[in-house]
Amino acid sequence: MKTNKFGTVYFIGIGGIGMSALARYYQHQRAQVSGYDKTQSPLTLQMEAEGMRIHYTEDVEQIPAAVKAKQEDSLVIYTPAIPADHQELVYLQQQGHRLYKRSEVLGLITQQLHTIGVAGTHGKTSTSTMLAHLLTDGKVDTAAFLGGISVNYQSNLLLPEGTDEVKCVVEADEFDRSFHRLFPDEAIITSAGADHLDIYGTHEALLEAFSIYIDRLPENGRLVIHESIRSLADHRPDLKVIDYSLDRGAVHAQNVHVANGCFVFDYVADDLRIAGLILKVAGFHNVENMLAAITIALQNGVTPDQVKHGVESFSGVKRRFEYIVQQEQAVYIDDYAHHPEEIEAAIRSVRALFPERPLTVLFQPHLFSRTKDFMAEFAEALSKADKVYLLDIYPAREQPIEGVTSAAIKKMMKNCDCAILKKADCVPQIILDQPSLLMSLGAGDIDRLVLPIKAIFENELAK
Structure with missing residues (x-):
């Protein structure tokens, strides 16, 4: 496959961080890039501003005609995070299309x-x-x-x-x-x-x-x-x-x-x-x-x-120990940590930077299977904070597992003030508690809370 000779490239799951890099690569190669993603995000909005056409509902009609017609210069790339019963994925498979995994295309590009x-x-x-x-x-x-x-x-x-x-x-x-x-x-x-x-x-x-x-x-x-x-x-x-x-x-x-x-x-x-x-x-x-x-x-x-x-x-990576608010009276850091070892490392580091401040952690567990496998380890790592807000588990591609909940993590935690919150309750709770040191952790959609939390530090809590 000549990886840079495509006129039309279609992505199923275009908003993923790895998929979006490939989309930008083909956009640079002057291909017509479009795709589906489950939810709109700052990244997909930026990609739309760069000229890509993105839709957010499963819709076979949105698949480009060149792709449906199996034109030689069309390419379809999908992420394995997409469910096997996704309408667009199933349609293209039933029509006999050759679909490429993101990793497969990346390997072919970088092999050169x-x-x-x-x-x-x-x-x-x-x-x-x-x-x-x-x-x-x-x-x-x-x-x-x-x-x-x-x-x-x-x-x-x-x-x-x-x-x-x-x-x-x-x-x-x-x-x-x-x-x-x-x-x-x-x-x-x-x-x-x-x-x-x-x-x-x-x-x-x-x-x-x-x-x-x-x-x-x-x-x-x-x-x-x-x-x-x-x-x-x-x-x-x-x-x-x-x-x-x-x-x-x-x-x-x-x-x-x-x-x-x-x-x-x-x-x-x-x-x-x-x-x-x-x-x-x-x-x-x-x-x-x-x-x-x-x-x-x-x-x-x-x-x-x-x-x-x-x-x-070096200025860092978005959502990797990223300072969102850094004021004299309050500090807010956001991090992608979603494994117990990563959470423990993040807490250890923020303690070294701000040893005198009580630490509040807002955490969203990612995947029922990971939470089940490491429930005790999550509880132990989170217990190293002074206060914890626990969101519900972000399921991503998974179905719930009986008994695997954020409340189950809370029961295993020690020496820590912990509350189970819905996403809609986070901003009011932070306004009420006024933490001087806050860290949000997780790999799900917790990133949607970053800007609202930033706003309350810069507005309500700054008064």
Whole structure:
């Protein structure tokens, strides 16, 4: 398949963060891009403003005529997050159309470039965005398909200038084994904790999937992998493996401390130290992510001085420890954390930044299956806050599971003030409680509350 020769490209699930990057890529290739998504969002509105036609109800009549007619220059891409009984998906399958998964197309596009795949059950979006910025800021011609909106570039897609030395950074997603369709020349693996057990069944099966991903690397390829899961690469003695973590491994950080709201640290490798790096995006976990990004950037021609500038100029990723309100009397941070380990890391980091302030967390669990698998772990992580507002579970593609509720999490929590809220009740409750430090966490539609909450801090609570 010649991936850049299509006149019409249609997306089923166009508003997903990975799908939207592909949509923008084909829009740049001057294709007529359109698609379906379940709900309108700031991202889909922006894509409509960029010239894409998007509808929000399942409607076969909205499928372009060129697609229905199976014209050779038409392409249909879908996300596995779309239900199997989706009307448009079923129609196209019944008509005998060839449908491509997002990961399949991404693999075909990036196969033509020197690709750096960033994988991990958590940390991959931040790390891939950090790496894309370090390379771009270091004057390396860079393409990137990201799983979040880079604040520096206000996009999840970076396009290269077109030289012969393009480096392509790709977020390698383990969901639905999507990363097995990529062909990385180099790779980062940030973590491989138990997750997506609705797909894999067991943690062992997930670890095996990461081993298969490692096998996608060419002979003598480079792998930067978290020190805790270094053994996943033991079956590939030919690889150039560099392990890292916050405080141990071939690459680690030293002199980590908070200064003026930033995390300051030294990058330490076997033969190199870069001292006094200033990371404005807070979090011990982000320091660790940056270690991996720096390691690959250095291997691709970025100098230590350029690294220092790139780290300090990195502005973060939307919904990754993002400061929404930063006032003297109140701070509001939004984060995508939806796994217990991510929640614990976010709370630990915000405690380091604001040790004197009581912390209120607004959390929306994501998926019934994940909540069932980690209910005790969610309760333990959330109990590290002073006050918690729990929303109902965001189901996404799933049906409810009996006994799996936010109330069940609350029953397992200790030493914490917790309330179960509907989304409509959040703003009134925040006005009533007037928290001085608030963090919203979750991967569902909790992001729809960010602007209303921001408004009350800037208006009602600022009076």
